[in-house]
Amino acid sequence: MIETALELLTNNQDLDSKMAQAVIDEMMTGQTSDIQIAAYLAALSTKGESIAEITGSARAMRQHALPITTHRPVMDIVGTGGDQSGTFNISTTTSFVVTAAGVPVAKHGNNAATSKSGAADVLSALGAKIDLQPEQVEKLLHQTDQAFLYARTYHQAMKYVAPVRHSLGIKTIFNILGPLTNPANPQTMLLGAYDKALLVPLARVLHNLGVQHALLVHGQDGLDEVSLSADTDIVELKDGQITEMTLVPEDYGFAKVPLSDLKGGTPSENAGITREILNGNCQDAKRQIVILNAGCALYAANYVDDISAGIQLAQETIDDGRAFEQLTQFIQATQEV
Known part of the structure; x- marks a missing residue:
């Protein structure tokens, strides 16, 4: 063929x-x-x-991929990577807030490819065990409503392609397949892309794959997240319909900040940032961008009626301690399953 x-x-x-x-x-x-x-x-x-x-x-x-069975519908919060921004692990931190607020999250990810710290790197630095088999992930989801599906574990057949990708050194279709190939088959998603031109095509692909509601986002500063340093282009997929919009942080009560205020570092440094946000000690722009992304994710998950309600719930989830409790319970559970 x-x-x-x-x-x-x-x-x-x-x-x-x-x-x-x-x-x-x-x-x-x-x-x-x-x-x-x-x-x-x-x-x-x-x-x-x-x-x-x-x-x-x-x-x-x-x-x-190695198959897993989920006890109820899950969402994924993920980016294509490749934005070269050097931010801390925004989507991974966001996932703890969203789960703590009441939405099961099965995050699909890997080690860093173009940054210092990918989802797998920061979770390991936080103390989580990431190389879990399907039965362990299923148990973890049942216990904590949260799981991490390590791409290297679940896509072992990639061993035939990985050396070629590395040697080519160019972006290929596999750069955008990662967020589309979560073995948990999420029904809802917050998906960030490194290129605005990918938003509508990826929305159509998600529809073909059975996703019911998703927000696909690209910050006008280049972030594959909902940005706090620029407006964000958004494509919404909902029940087969695609709508394009622009999110302006000021419309939701957030002041724009320099991209440098969102920078991260090594996995250990980023783990520290995640802890400080979730335990409520961090009150700066890093907290605000997590709240903004969590608000969008909660809306995409059909858990709230609009993004504003999601933002309010995300703030409450951090301030009342649920987000940090979720982090603590998740890390402990990964060691015990």
Whole structure:
């Protein structure tokens, strides 16, 4: 199949979703050579990945992932990465607030690729055990309503592709597949993208994958988060309908800050920032951006009627101690499951 796909791509023709799925299936089962993988990824990147190609590729990766069963619907709070911003781990910190507020979160992530600290890095620095098997994750979700699905554990078939990706050194379709291939199959999402041009296509892909409600966000300063240093472009997917909007922090009572106020550092440094936000000691812009993102996530999860109500609930969840209690219980539970 990959030979046929390469012929189409080199003629600047799109693949349908079934062919794209079949090619990734061949890669994930070791049926393709490194040269074929490299040629395919480069050709696809040069042409530009279509919605059908991304959808089919994501379906193939989900099929090859270790499966897990969730006891009730979960959400994911995740970014594509690649924004080169050097911020602290905003979405990971946000996930504790959202879970503590009442929404189960199954976060899918990995070690850092383009930053100092990815989700896996900061969680490890916080003391969490991250390399958990499906039955352990299912138990953790049942006990704490929160889990982390370590991409290296759940997408072991990527071993056939990873060396080629590393050698190529360019962005490929796999840079955007990570947020789309959570084995927990989240029904709702807050998804950040490094490029505004990805928002609408990714929303359509999420619809194809069965996601019911999602906010896809890109800060106008380049962040793959809801930003506090600029306005944020948002695409909302809700019940199959796609709406574009702009979020202005001042409209929700937040003052814009320099991006430097949101900078992080090493996993250990970022773990300290997360603790200080969740225990209420941090009252600066880092707390505010977590509250803003948590408010958006709670709305995307259909837990509140609008973003403003989500922001209010996020503030209360930190101030009354629930967020820090969630962090403490989660870390302990990862060591015991």
